[in-house]
Amino acid sequence: MSTANIYATPRVVTDLAECQFYHTMDIPGYGVVQGQWDLRHCVDSYLGHVCFTGKRVLDVGCASGFLSLHMERQGAEVVSYDLSENHPWDIVPFAKTDYRQLIEERKNDIRKLNNSYWLNHRAHQSHARVVYGTVYAMPSQIGPVDISVFGNILLHLRDPFLALYNALRLTRSTVIVTDVLSRRDYYKSLFGLLRRPTQRFMPDFRSGKPDDCFWILTPEAIIQFLGVLGFEETVLTYRGQPFRGGPARSFTVVGRRTAGTPEV
Numbered sequence: 001m002s003t004a005n006i007y008a009t010p011r012v013v014t015d016l017a018e019c020q021f022y023h024t025m026d027i028p029g030y031g032v033v034q035g036q037w038d039l040r041h042c043v044d045s046y047l048g049h050v051c052f053t054g055k056r057v058l059d060v061g062c063a064s065g066f067l068s069l070h071m072e073r074q075g076a077e078v079v080s081y082d083l084s085e086n087h088p089w090d091i092v093p094f095a096k097t098d099y100r101q102l103i104e105e106r107k108n109d110i111r112k113l114n115n116s117y118w119l120n121h122r123a124h125q126s127h128a129r130v131v132y133g134t135v136y137a138m139p140s141q142i143g144p145v146d147i148s149v150f151g152n153i154l155l156h157l158r159d160p161f162l163a164l165y166n167a168l169r170l171t172r173s174t175v176i177v178t179d180v181l182s183r184r185d186y187y188k189s190l191f192g193l194l195r196r197p198t199q200r201f202m203p204d205f206r207s208g209k210p211d212d213c214f215w216i217l218t219p220e221a222i223i224q225f226l227g228v229l230g231f232e233e234t235v236l237t238y239r240g241q242p243f244r245g246g247p248a249r250s251f252t253v254v255g256r257r258t259a260g261t262p263e264v
């Protein structure tokens with residue numbers, strides 16, 4: 001295995017104006033900063049009530065770092081993983097739009113998102129380490145982890161199964177996947193009426209929207225993906241949580257490894 005340093009050098013960021021916060025967070029010296037998602041009161045259920053003490057954890061799509069910091073506080077050694085401005089977001093390639101331009105424009109948002117992580121990291125004196133890249137090229141030098149976390153990222157990915165495959169080949173025991181459902185699917189799923197493993201394509205060529213989301217994945221689809229990858233024992237839970245001022249309906253699947261071993 002190559003010993004190349006895969007970890008990002010921490011960035012000194014002190015100006016909130018240089019940041020874009022995905023998570024609402026209480027940051028020492030800055031107070032409460034508003035993000036799109038406020039997980040402060042539901043983080044344990046969002047993460048499926050998994051115990052992080054003494055575990056090595058890979059936080060895939062760490063955004064502003066709220067989950068990374070939470071897991072570190074619970075006693076985990078955290079590797080935070082995300083895009084940097086040098087890695088393209090999976091923008092939906094609508095032929096009628098200049099999607100390459102959108103990829104370029106998104107770089108500035110990603111830089112500011114990364115900045116929000118570093119401001120938070122420094123203010124909390126976090127020891128979490130960061131690796132930048134896409135989910136499609138996760139370096140094996142990350143080494144084995146006990147737990148992988150996929151919080152609300154799979155819906156954004158062109159190839160969610162490949163993303164899971166890439167992280168789970170590093171993962172010894174547990175995977176946590178959280179994703180969102182429409183109101184209709186949420187209630188259908190809650191009452192056991194959404195049994196088929198379905199991956200529904202979200203982009204609509206008529207409206208040209210959305211341009212940064214690909215899939216509505218049902219809990220059963222996640223359970224099947226995880227089972228194929230050796231995580232056959234799963235627990236599914238549901239919750240409503242605050243998102244941009246309204247409730248979002250989401251679910252969490254925690255999978256435990258029952259077959260295979262990490263490849264690193």
Ligand SMILES: C[S@@+](CC[C@H](N)C(=O)[O-])C[C@H]1O[C@@H](n2cnc3c(N)ncnc32)[C@H](O)[C@@H]1O
Binds near residue numbers: 133134
């Ligand atoms: C919706 S946010 C979720 C943040 C956090 N995991 C949570 O649950 O609150 C999605 C995150 O995934 C990252 N992301 C999106 N596409 C990615 C890709 N292709 N490779 C790696 N990270 C990606 C984004 O930059 C962002 O930080």
